[in-house]
Amino acid sequence: MKMDQMLLGRRSVLRIVACLGAAATAGALFTEQDPSPGGAAAPRPATGAPAAAGPPVKESAYRLQPMTADAPPRFRRALPPVRSRPFERFQEAGRSIVLTFDDGPDPRYTPGILSTLREYHVNAMFFVCGEMATDNRDLLRQMAEDGHVVGNHTWSHPLIPKLPPSKIRGELSRTSEVIEQTLGAAPLWYRAPYGAWNRVSFEIGAELGMEPLAWTVDTLDWTEPGTRTIVRRVLDGAEPGVVVLSHDAGGDRSQSVAALRSYLPGLLDAGYHITVPRR
Template identity: 35%
Template structure:
């Protein structure tokens, strides 16, 4: 833990958390869910409220298949540039949408662009959220190629890592292809892909990093 921002989790278990931002997306999220299901892997999806409104069935599928569904604001603004009122509205609107679709209050939050200041942290705490950042940012949104995405994860792989990828916000075919390769490589190294919630409840967890 760095302040109130969680970048990774200290554990002696070979577990990592794969996370996907900006969805759900009808073109890409189903493919990722299929890959995760086939591999017996879990992940965390940080969803945007306006996407949830458009594709509630995908949100339900995410939760039904055992993945985490976190708050990623309603319209994906840079929260550090907003006043407290609009910031709270962004979080509240998405929280209510998630609750309405899944009948569960979200516990996890990730700020868009990983842009965070003291006021953002304070707002997240008010909602009772854990603010999840990342220890491995694949920069897949730039579409650097499948090999660089895979290489970034494998070169920085460590126990308790939180990996940042995207399932919406543009063409994510590279991310999907990279995920297919990553799941195989991680399995060969005997790493288990779990949700953030599962990661925090690893039996050999230590104090958060």
């Protein structure tokens, strides 16, 4: 999705997402006992003990609240039976935080984010949209060369629960193809636009070999609240295992670029290790 279309698209789905948020709460988008195509229930943590739930995440009109209640201690290639909820945090030892950036790559903002990450020798995750990636393959290659994880964020950033299965498959598979053609390997992670998942998207994602990842801390940088506000949201939400959501495209992301330069050294000074999942 190009920049002007992406920004307009975000505004136009606000009411739809709000309605879907209510539906999700009622169980329309997520059912813990949803069977896989083969009839098996979603996998539970291998330990057999209940995993600790993450901290509550505030809902917003733009993003549906991530529905993850737990996360297995090990991460492996997704195969049916599939997950019924996305990961939203990582249970790793130590003070680890995962930084993620959605909607790019954008030649106006992504290079600045890559430069800051390179300066501090840390890696992040970039969930790219296919129609942005296909026009900016050099930035995809730079992400991979710097050690970042490149994930799938669909082709055109649609509201997935409003699409038929064939469209969902096309959105995910086309983007995976661009990533694989450019980097030599298909993505292992994907994220639903607006955080709006459904059973079909989990099934298709698993068939494509990808795990679903949501987030714990939403900077809401898409609203352009000001650099200082973005910095405060990251630092206030920081704790071991959280996944931070930011953007490097989809509008004017100059505040996001500037905020990273401020909160990244702050996180490092506080003893946090910025990491990415490896599997």
